Amino acid sequence: MSVADPARPCGLRERKKARTRAAIRQHALRLFREQGYAETTVEQIAEAAEVSPSTFFRYFPTKEDVVLQDDFDPIAIAKFEALPTDMHPVAALRAAMRETFAEAPAWQLEQFRELNRLTMSVPELRARALDEYLRSVRLAAELLAKRLGRDPGDPAIRTMAGAVVGVGLSALVAGMEDPEADVFEIMDAGLARLEALPL
Amino acid sequence: MSVADPARPCGLRERKKARTRAAIRQHALRLFREQGYAETTVEQIAEAAEVSPSTFFRYFPTKEDVVLQDDFDPIAIAKFEALPTDMHPVAALRAAMRETFAEAPAWQLEQFRELNRLTMSVPELRARALDEYLRSVRLAAELLAKRLGRDPGDPAIRTMAGAVVGVGLSALVAGMEDPEADVFEIMDAGLARLEALPL
DNA sequence: CACCTTTTGATAGCTACTATCAAAAAGTTG
DNA sequence: CAACTTTTTGATAGTAGCTATCAAAAGGTG
Numbered sequence: 001m002s003v004a005d006p007a008r009p010c011g012l013r014e015r016k017k018a019r020t021r022a023a024i025r026q027h028a029l030r031l032f033r034e035q036g037y038a039e040t041t042v043e044q045i046a047e048a049a050e051v052s053p054s055t056f057f058r059y060f061p062t063k064e065d066v067v068l069q070d071d072f073d074p075i076a077i078a079k080f081e082a083l084p085t086d087m088h089p090v091a092a093l094r095a096a097m098r099e100t101f102a103e104a105p106a107w108q109l110e111q112f113r114e115l116n117r118l119t120m121s122v123p124e125l126r127a128r129a130l131d132e133y134l135r136s137v138r139l140a141a142e143l144l145a146k147r148l149g150r151d152p153g154d155p156a157i158r159t160m161a162g163a164v165v166g167v168g169l170s171a172l173v174a175g176m177e178d179p180e181a182d183v184f185e186i187m188d189a190g191l192a193r194l195e196a197l198p199l
Numbered sequence: 200m201s202v203a204d205p206a207r208p209c210g211l212r213e214r215k216k217a218r219t220r221a222a223i224r225q226h227a228l229r230l231f232r233e234q235g236y237a238e239t240t241v242e243q244i245a246e247a248a249e250v251s252p253s254t255f256f257r258y259f260p261t262k263e264d265v266v267l268q269d270d271f272d273p274i275a276i277a278k279f280e281a282l283p284t285d286m287h288p289v290a291a292l293r294a295a296m297r298e299t300f301a302e303a304p305a306w307q308l309e310q311f312r313e314l315n316r317l318t319m320s321v322p323e324l325r326a327r328a329l330d331e332y333l334r335s336v337r338l339a340a341e342l343l344a345k346r347l348g349r350d351p352g353d354p355a356i357r358t359m360a361g362a363v364v365g366v367g368l369s370a371l372v373a374g375m376e377d378p379e380a381d382v383f384e385i386m387d388a389g390l391a392r393l394e395a396l397p398l
Numbered sequence: 399c400a401c402c403t404t405t406t407g408a409t410a411g412c413t414a415c416t417a418t419c420a421a422a423a424a425g426t427t428g
Numbered sequence: 429c430a431a432c433t434t435t436t437t438g439a440t441a442g443t444a445g446c447t448a449t450c451a452a453a454a455g456g457t458g
Contacts, residue, residue, distance in 0.1 A: 016424090017436085041413065052438045057415065127326040134329065134368060153377075158369050159389040166365020169333060170357050178352075190358040196397055215455085216405085240444065251407045256446065 021059050024049045028066045029114075037067075037122045064128055067118055071108070073136045076100040081143060089144045090195045093164065094188055101184055113175075116183065120176040130169065137165045148199065156199050163194050220258050223248045227265045228313075236266075236321045263327055266317055270307070272335040275299040280342060288343045289394045292363065293387055300383055312374075315382065319375035329368065336364045347398065355398050362393050 027048035031040040042063055046056045060066050080096035087095070101109065119125045141161030145152040152158070167190035175183035226247040230239040241262055245255045259265050278295035286294070300308065318324045340360030344351040351357070366389035374382035 020436095042415085043413085053415095054438060055436085058437080061415090063414070123330060127330040130329040130333065131322065131326040134372070138372065153373070155385070155388050156392065158373060158385070159366055159392045162365035162367070162369025162389060163362040163393070164365065165368060166361035166363065167358055168361070169364060170361025173333075173337065174352070174357055186354070186357070189354050190361060193355065193358045193396065194362070196395070197392065198395055219405095241446085242444085252446095253407055253409095254405085257406080260446090262445070 020049070020051065020055070024051065024056060024059055025066055029118075032067070032118060037118065037125070064125055067115055067125055068128055068132060069115075070132065070136065072100055072104070072112070075103075077136075077140055077143070080140060085147055088195055089147055089199070090160070090164070090191055092147075093140065093144075094191050097184070097188065097191075113183070116172060116175060117179065120172060133168065134165060137161070137168065140164070160194070160197060160199060163197060164191065167191055167194060219248070219250065219254070223250065223255060223258055224265055228317075231266070231317060236317070236324070263324055266314055266324055267327055267331060268314075269331065269335065271299050271303070271311070274302075276335075276339055276342070279339060284346055287394055288346055288398070289359070289363070289390055291346075292339065292343075293390050296383070296387065296390075312382070315371065315374060316378065319371060332367060332371075333364055336360070336367060339363070359393070359396060359398060362396060363390065366390055366393060 024045065028040070028045045031045060031048060042056055043053055045066075046053045049056075076096045076099075079099050080092055083092045083095060104112075119129045138161065141157065141164070142152050144161060145154065145157045148157070150157055168187055171183050171187035171190060174186050175181050223244065227239070227244045230243060230247060241255055242252055244265075245252045248255075275295045275298075278298050279291055282291045282294060303311075318328045337360065340356065340363065341351050343360060344353065344356045347356070349356055367386055370382050370386035370389060373385050374380050
């Protein structure tokens, strides 16, 4: 209902909300690191963040949501839409990703990596992450169809969209198997290979 | 520990176990169809199948597992391994899938479709299905590497494996968006396109 | 039939998550 | 600043998925 929707908070309330949210996530991630995801109860997180369990669920609908959030996807999609339409769609996707990551501050990239690591190691989280990932890239696939002026149901489009998702997943898996690996690099290299797929 | 592991049960016990398992699943699926997945409690399922809730969890580790089971994957993987190694790996995968589905009885294919429909419509189930799907096809990807005598970490292998997974996912999504669509056909067509990817 | 193993059900309990509602804090207006 | 409104919070109670335990019942064997 609120008409005002500024990028940064102005009132005391909104600032406090942001602080509370950050505190909950911060303490949750610390506890997960120290004693594991399943072994940490919501009650413990709430206590550490000095709020009630009720408040925890007011900020995060589920325990999983403390970990699962992709701040990058919407940005990358916006960049993808802004790129010239005469580029190869997969090349545009790669460029959008590269720009997005290049602009992000170092700490955010590092947190992204840690969240990925945690996500891929907890089955519960892994499952939900794949769902979210699929959903967001399916949206990108629709943009891809629009970009080419073709139907989203076109087999070539569908196959390419699936392959893009799959390459992303395989990169995440690779990053999990080898913690030293650069997930961004792997994903980019995989996408580069997909440019050879006929459209 | 049991040495005997026959294809079909012999003793009264194993037959009863199989019957109990089937009964639980059957009643569960019926209740899901009638009143929805989330609206059906394990207690109701147990009561309908005339067992205790304890027994339910003895047969299915989670409520989700009543729906999530892929009887096809292990069969298809075995067939894949049995096929001549000089075939194109993706072609071999396609052949293995085709054989597997061709051999299955009609009712099993129909049940497979219903389970897929249910799975893709319940977020909770969808997420876990993707996880299972990824795991099983990753195994196939390892076989693929072995077949080519190359490293599983090879970018080309990894990309192809990811693309295979992705095509499967996109086929499932397509089948969900259009219930009339033939998921097998879509997946096969997508895989056929992947044969053009350089290895 | 007596004996051993497997399967079952009852009980109790933990934890994620929801609903409700009154108290407290933040913001607003006379 | 005092009264009033709105938002945020915490306490309470409850539902449901899931686990552990253990004694009773059923299946199988000599």
